[in-house]
Amino acid sequence: MNAESLVALLQRHRENAARVLDPEALDYFATGSGEEISLSEAERAWREVRLLPHVLRDVSAIDTGVTVLGDALRAPIVVASTAYQLLAHGFGEVETARGAHAAGALMVVATRATTRLEDIAAAAGAPWWFQVYVVRDRGITRELVVRAKSAGGTALVLTGDTPVFGRKPRQGDPPVTEEMHLVNFGDHLATRDGWRDDTAADASITPDTIGWLREMSGLPVLVKGVLRADDAAACVAAGAAGVIVSNHGARQLDRAVSTVRALPAVVDAIGSNSTVLVDGGVRTGVDVLIALALGARAVLIGRPVLWALACDGAAGVSALLNALRDDLVHAMMLAGCRSVSEITRDLIA
Numbered sequence: 160m161n162a163e164s165l166v167a168l169l170q171r172h173r174e175n176a177a178r179v180l181d182p183e184a185l186d187y188f189a190t191g192s193g194e195e196i197s198l199s200e201a202e203r204a205w206r207e208v209r210l211l212p213h214v215l216r217d218v219s220a221i222d223t224g225v226t227v228l229g230d231a232l233r234a235p236i237v238v239a240s241t242a243y244q245l246l247a248h249g250f251g252e253v254e255t256a257r258g259a260h261a262a263g264a265l266m267v268v269a270t271r272a273t274t275r276l277e278d279i280a281a282a283a284g285a286p287w288w289f290q291v292y293v294v295r296d297r298g299i300t301r302e303l304v305v306r307a308k309s310a311g312g313t314a315l316v317l318t319g320d321t322p323v324f325g326r327k328p329r330q331g332d333p334p335v336t337e338e339m340h341l342v343n344f345g346d347h348l349a350t351r352d353g354w355r356d357d358t359a360a361d362a363s364i365t366p367d368t369i370g371w372l373r374e375m376s377g378l379p380v381l382v383k384g385v386l387r388a389d390d391a392a393a394c395v396a397a398g399a400a401g402v403i404v405s406n407h408g409a410r411q412l413d414r415a416v417s418t419v420r421a422l423p424a425v426v427d428a429i430g431s432n433s434t435v436l437v438d439g440g441v442r443t444g445v446d447v448l449i450a451l452a453l454g455a456r457a458v459l460i461g462r463p464v465l466w467a468l469a470c471d472g473a474a475g476v477s478a479l480l481n482a483l484r485d486d487l488v489h490a491m492m493l494a495g496c497r498s499v500s501e502i503t504r505d506l507i508a
């Protein structure tokens with residue numbers, strides 16, 4: 160598949176999703192926070208980077224394989240954690256996990272998943288990671304993390320940018336029922352009274368949370384939502400295995416910097432000993448190439464997976480991930496890079 164057909168696939172998924180989704184669900188998935196200034200920049204920022212490709216390299220065989228936190232991946236392309244996937248498809252996260260598995264990709268499962276962790280794990284087959292929102296009742300978070308580990312999660316992704324949800328003026332309340340919200344939380348509530356407060360974000364968390372999660376689970380912890388070099392260094396000092404450079408798909412602080420601009424300083428601060436991933440507006444193989452050239456080990460993909468899921472379930476998700484991998488192969492050939500380790504910063508003009 161070439162770049163044009165990936166672009167066509169993305170476009171088709173996006174248009175079909177707009178047709179099949181409830182308007183409230185569509186808004187929930189699509190919107191950004193505030194005036195959507197960060198959202199409007201997210202994809203464009205990758206396109207502003209220019210490249211210095213190599214020539215006359217033998218690129219007859221391309222290897223996109225990469226190891227992230229000990230998990231061997233077919234390509235440096237990971238399914239980002241996105242909440243409430245039942246709003247996109249009748250089998251929600253289970254269907255996403257099937258699609259990721261079919262494409263040999265790793266999935267990050269959200270705390271606010273709307274199907275049971277154990278069912279998602281069974282469908283994922285391959286390694287998967289658990290995204291952690293620390294909620295006000297710490298016991299709930301502890302029990303969910305233990306559950307994710309026993310179901311086979313191989314790493315934790317602590318979301319650090321969400322002490323409170325960003326305001327999204329274009330979006331009403333997502334049509335999430337109590338049942339959907341509590342499908343995973345429910346087992347850990349002493350009583351359903353007060354569940355909204357008990358499962359709301361704990362705004363008081365600090366880097367100490369990293370050690371707490373690591374000790375309790377024995378799993379590596381990535382901190383997601385990091386945009387600053389000093390924060391990245393503080394996370395690693397507190398025991399994180401690395402960070403995900405992210406502005407939460409432009410859904411938290413509006414006018415937060417685009418992730419392609421934040422990435423190099425974070426890599427310079429911690430990249431030699433720690434894992435740095437990036438997400439936000441990554442849509443093509445060239446975007447992935449740029450992310451890797453700037454020092455990311457892999458990228459995560461959010462909304463395009465939701466559009467693919469809404470249109471065509473697991474088949475849509477695997478088609479998207481495979482098309483993106485093919486597009487990366489194509490970009491690597493044209494850039495003269497045979498393997499991920501040959502994608503280095505000198506490719507950036």
Ligand SMILES: Cc1cc2nc3c(=O)[nH]c(=O)nc-3n(C[C@H](O)[C@H](O)[C@H](O)COP(=O)(O)O)c2cc1C
Nearest residue numbers: 188239240241242318407408438439440460461462
């Ligand atoms: C609808 C939606 C729900 C999301 N839910 C979560 C979540 O529950 N936890 C989290 O850490 N990030 C969440 N994110 C952020 C994604 O993990 C990711 O950072 C972002 O979508 C990447 O940008 P992209 O959508 O442009 O690819 C969500 C994003 C979207 C679009």
